[in-house]
Amino acid sequence: MPSQLTIDVVLDRVTLNNSWVFWARDVARHECAETGWVTIDDVRRVSDLYGYQPDSPKAFGAVFKQPGWTMVGRQRSTYQSNNGRYVCQWQWNER
Numbered sequence: 001m002p003s004q005l006t007i008d009v010v011l012d013r014v015t016l017n018n019s020w021v022f023w024a025r026d027v028a029r030h031e032c033a034e035t036g037w038v039t040i041d042d043v044r045r046v047s048d049l050y051g052y053q054p055d056s057p058k059a060f061g062a063v064f065k066q067p068g069w070t071m072v073g074r075q076r077s078t079y080q081s082n083n084g085r086y087v088c089q090w091q092w093n094e095r
Contacts, residue, residue: 020047020054024063029092037089040064041078064090 027046032038073089
């Protein structure tokens with residue numbers, strides 16, 4: 001099993017020079033402003049709608065990896081491919 005340090009390093013590398021991650025973070029902040037919280041499913045839905053996909057599926061894990069996001073709950077994923085796993089509900093706290 002990979003260590004947390006390794007996972008953090010991978011997510012940091014995915015984030016660097018990845019325009020999709022920056023775009024997805026903007027989408028997430030916008031969705032959060034509309035509803036009070038946001039999940040990665042919401043970001044994925046908008047990404048699918050616009051046909052703008054990340055170069056790596058690991059990029060989805062980098063969206064909420066920045067200061068300002070607070071986990072406020074969990075819910076089952078709405079994507080069948082996630083097999084009913086739980087995704088976090090995030091709230092943006094402007095600093």
